[in-house]
Amino acid sequence: MTETHVPEKLKAPVLGAVITVSDRCSRGEAEDRSGPLALARLAEFGVEVAHPVVVPDDIDYIRSALQEALDAGARVIVTTGGTGITPRDNTPEATEPFIALSLDGLAQQIRLAGLAATPLATLSRGLVGVSARGDRGALIVNAPGSTGGVEDALAIIGPLIGHILGQLSGRTHEVESADE
Template structure:
């Protein structure tokens, strides 16, 4: 049987990547400040992401906890872009509450949007949360040759996004954004 183009691209892609994780939570930031790891901030979503990535053979080279403020979010993303990370993932601030401004802070930086990510994430989330899926504004895009994913803050959401979308497609995504 002949392999499809996506399967060929995945086989040719590098297998291990470096990730930057940014958790956006004012309450957690006020309590823990600038921790070096998700464990130090009792960041369940950050720890879930780190554990999933490391179990898949990837490395977390950057971790930042920031408040729900545009400058803090943007500065963290820009610092992650300057790091050795191949892929950047933010968690939190994607809902509809007035303080949820991750999307408004990050999307103006996008050179290209990866619209299929948000669509697929919401599709896969329907089984778990039903029609509440309309409340998530998860998005992804490309900035300076790196993929950036903005995820909801719940541990279940980050586990779904990483295990079913981001980790399986990491090599394929990185290869394409760097061409």
């Protein structure tokens, strides 16, 4: 019988970033609800974010915000919005150059979680991956722009943050089996 491996908890808070990608929010025409929600959920998992950054659905703005977050030392970056298929949904294209290792299984789990609420969840093209191996590597998650999409993404990703960052830093884990 195999023991269940419990994801490790963060031993100390880590720096994070939340980037809301929305033309309407960036122009002040709509309230950003998904960014503050992501910030609150990340705090529950030991990730500190000062405030969400809001940028328009533009590849250059999104890339600039991602680079600024990495340069500031963020270890966890969550984007909200821009993961669909409209002409202005550019978040995956903007994020792709920052991902050194894709975590496609996690992206798929986020989509599957969203299916409980809506078949539209399968249209999300959000990426999940890490920027680099090592102590400076960051987990990058493209969450849908809805509050439900953020909830789904962080329900999947949140409990794994400590383990993912530990793995990036070279810590290994062992799952023991009663058969051994």
